[in-house]
Amino acid sequence: MRAKGGTPRVITTAMWGRDEAETLARLDAWNQPIHRIRGRIEKIFGTWKRSYGLRRMRWRGLAKAAMQIRLTAIAYNIKPSLKIVAAG
Template sequence: MRGRIEKIFGTWKRSYGLRRMRWRGLAKAAMQIRLTAIAYNMNRSLKIVAAG
């Protein structure tokens, strides 16, 4: 389980610029995480649909 989660966080850091938080404040940082998760899931779903 941990390996799957670490892979996702590594991708976020490497490809989506989450080495640092862009904005200050907990609410803004949470929004950045949500937007990154949406972008990751959209990209992943496109790859799954293209493969199937």
């Protein structure tokens, strides 16, 4: 990832340091941008699992499982668009 100019953004749970307050501040500073992005994405996956039955795949095979995920994404995106159309 670094070879291509990216920055690895994995949540860190512990850091080493002499001063505990400074170490916790560095830890919070590192994790804060990750939490914002990850929170939005995990919310969508949680909704898919809870409301759209993605706890288990319905069909066997990679192609069929990918189709199930795509259909779930379409259903998830249609729901808010219906609210927009109904309001306008």
